Amino acid sequence: MQNVLLVTVDSLRADRVTDRVMPETAAFEDGTVSFTDAVANGPSTPASFPAIHASRHFASIEGLGIPESGGGIVTLAEQLSEAGYDTAGFTDNHFASGDYHFGRGFDTLHDASGSTEAGRLKQFVQSNLDKEGSLFRTIESVYTRVDGLLSTATGNESEYERAASLNRRAIEWIDDRDGPWFVWLHYMDVHHPYEAPDAYQEAFLDTTRSVSECRALSRKATHHPSEMTDEEWTVLTGLYDAECAYTDAQFRTLLDSLSDMGVREETVTLFTADHGELLGEHGKGGHPPEFWEGTIRVPFVLEGTGNTGEHDGQIRLLDTAPTLTDAVEVDAPPEWQGESALELDDGEGREVAFGDVGRDVDYGRCYVRRADGWKLLRHADNGEHLFDVHETPAERVEDDRLGEELAEESDLGAALDRHSEEMAAMRSGARAVGEESEMVEDHLEALGYK
Template sequence: MPKNVLLITIDSYRADHFRPLTSLTHSIEYPPESPTLESVYEEGTSFTDAYTTGPGTSPSFPALLTGTLPLSYGGLGPLKPDRPRLSKELGKFGLETAGFQCNPFLSRHFDYDQGYDEFTDYQNPLMGVATRIFPRGIEISNPKLNKVDDVLHITAAIKKSYQLIKGKPRPYVSAEVITDDTVEWLSGTDQPFFCWTHYMDVHHPCYPPEQYRKRYDVEDVTQSQVSEWYSSLLREPEALTKSEIESLKQLYSAAIEYTDGQIGRIIDLLKNEDRYEDTLVIITSDHGELFGEHGQYGKPERMYDELLHVPLIVANGPDYLENDANDLVSLLDIPPMIHDVLGFDIPEEYEGRRPKIDEPREYILAEHEVDGEVIVGARSRNWLYEGDEIHDEHRLFDLRDGDFEQVPVSEHPDLLEKKVVLNRLRELDVDTRRLEDEVEGDVQSRLEDLGYL
């Protein structure tokens, strides 16, 4: 029985870009190489039909880290104190806990730091410069640096010079930095642990190191171009050429390969220290990304498979997990699975499926919220029903025979998926909270750079 947990999450990683799953979707011809993940896949269990609980970071991570649906507990925004936390629950059983991530939505500003003995979110002081020169960012609130700046203005000069050479800095730290800190922490603990490591490099604006860009013939693209292209992709995609959109796709694949290599460093550490087999390793993503499918780009408030279907690989788990490998699985099911595998009682507040107790899922529930208006989707094997209060419409899609065809809701009035969505909409009481009221300064600027605002 494992005594440790390593949860690795890769922001924006679509299931159909993971080679072992590409054959199921046939949506891309040349998926990126991911030798680390494929090795873990061969050793463990891969859930072929795993789905996240929303088409973005903020509606997906409550499921992963609190075991609750995203619009429970008043809706999105900072996590409320009464929400359960996987980190706190595992800490009660004596596990040392650590989190390493740089997504503003998952930072201490949104109360994701609760329950961790060590939590590094790189939010402050950080200007978003994630490079080989300044991998941890330029500290704008460092008192010593400020005194030097009063005379020499060195920070501004360095930033300006850097941008001239490399283009606009990325608004997150690199996978190498996240891995360095994860490895250092793991090397320093000999107690049972829960470690959550989250990578942003597959999230746009993607700009992996040159050696990875070369593999996809985009080594000459600058960071500034990537940022400009991605901004256009979200706001005015028709302004981009086919070549520019193709370059963004190539950078996305290159970033997957780069991140895979960094994950390999963590796996190698555990194996070299003979701790791998004692560790429940879980690798997944929070959502996908649209590259023109359904005539859209980025992460619209919709429940398409390209946004919800994610890789989910589990290594060193019990044999019974194989029984669920081809079932519908929600990321909401991960917290209760972790408790069950470690032999811990499953908190009643968790809303996910309990292994060996609950029946297989008939559908996946996903939801999102914008300024108090919500969309809820239920996806089964055959149907996707969306109750969209954001755009004041309900939609039904026929998924039978591998198709994705919108059909009139009135033709199928008694579907379970429709009843589930309507029930969820009736029970929701979502707080209307503007994102701009929740964050300030550096965090809001970085959210803007990431295309969230």
């Protein structure tokens, strides 16, 4: 049996896999099959990882994560473990950790989030800041300096465990295997606050920024985007690209290590992301609960199947698990909502993709995207939008076709209503971590979702 390697990069936009920013990953696409119209089923880690690991829409589960057991859910790790694979995961994101039951099916799950005293202290500081109103404005600058000093004092010059460290853990684990294995790596480096090592910053910026400066600018873009200047957006974009370049180099190191061990040719490797990122588009930074192309378009590159070339049909993160099991000839369980992307002929795509977040506002935040490029977004208080993203991918105000009495508007609206009803019916049988819990609140704060 072939091994399986799943590499997910937090917050990586599809348009960064280029020779300019991520040349090693772009070169990786040679000899692979690259799906150029892959979309996330949510704009954040909590919304995307049920789709990646369990081929389930986020809105089909009550709460965050997946149920501790059962719940009509089968994970990719469980399915491969049942087929005889050793399984291991390596992550540093609370919402993709064992706290939310993503350890199901893994023999080993390394979760670096909050695992050190410094990490716990920083999480406590972040979780107890009130980011609304004058109090946050008063203490924000002090917090930024303290946060930077904590990192420097502890020797942790990044918010999360670096990709290089996760690589070492994974390679060490793989080296001890005798039979087929499944490894999942989740790199956090591209997630804000974009604090790449100086060598990578120098490729995209005239002047490197300190950890404190990176974090201050990232928080401003995320929490006060209307106050960002054009120059600050330019710097932020350079910092983001520097993190992408760092991650690119680490992904190449991982592939080279597998080659040196003589196992790369025996491995099916998928490189993708849980969602994208906004860098000033629509006046936003980070990944707010909105479904612009910058937030939902992700890379999806698959090596080791014998298939090559670009595939321009729409696929979804929901198709991740079925695609990988298909690639290694393991049956997909009937519980999965996605389908194998390998079943598609060139030019074909999944007719519709849905994304969900914010179930407590009666589906005020969700989207549907059709394979022909028509897309309906529901952004709660910010209203609905209708775009043909193949024709107008920037989704500017003047591109919005809502209200023109087009058939696409009524068709997509009806499809989204049916999807919402179906998800509501499924939630009663699948309960995960309650969204009102103190742990969830802390993790939302720590990752900048609140």
